Amino acid sequence: MRLLFRVVAAIIFIVFFGFALKNTQEAVLSFFLDYELRAPLVLLLLGFFATGVVFGVLAMMPMVFRHRRDVSRYRKELSAMETEQANQILARVKAPHPDGVGL
Numbered sequence: 520m521r522l523l524f525r526v527v528a529a530i531i532f533i534v535f536f537g538f539a540l541k542n543t544q545e546a547v548l549s550f551f552l553d554y555e556l557r558a559p560l561v562l563l564l565l566g567f568f569a570t571g572v573v574f575g576v577l578a579m580m581p582m583v584f585r586h587r588r589d590v591s592r593y594r595k596e597l598s599a600m601e602t603e604q605a606n607q608i609l610a611r612v613k614a615p616h617p618d619g620v621g622l
Contacts, residue, residue, distance in 0.1 A: 539561045546560040556563075 542560040544560055545557055546563055548556040
């Protein structure tokens with residue numbers, strides 16, 4: 520399975536590397552106030568992809584923190600329930616008598 524994963528990763532890398540080599544022509548990105556950014560097309564695409572990844576991660580952060588808080592609360596509740604169950608089991612077990620004679 521690991522070998523298959525590495526082969527697929529190598530194929531994807533070769534495809535993207537070939538894409539980068541074929542798209543080296545200069546592209547112009549025009550902004551407001553006559554500001555222009557000139558760069559190879561593949562670098563502009565990489566920049567927009569990286570920006571999208573950053574915004575995606577930032578958008579997920581509140582949900583991740585909420586889930587972590589919920590998991591922490593559930594673990595505390597589970598620990599309290601396990602402690603309570605253990606105490607109930609111990610309360611049901613009769614303590615042995617010192618003289619060895621059960622009453």
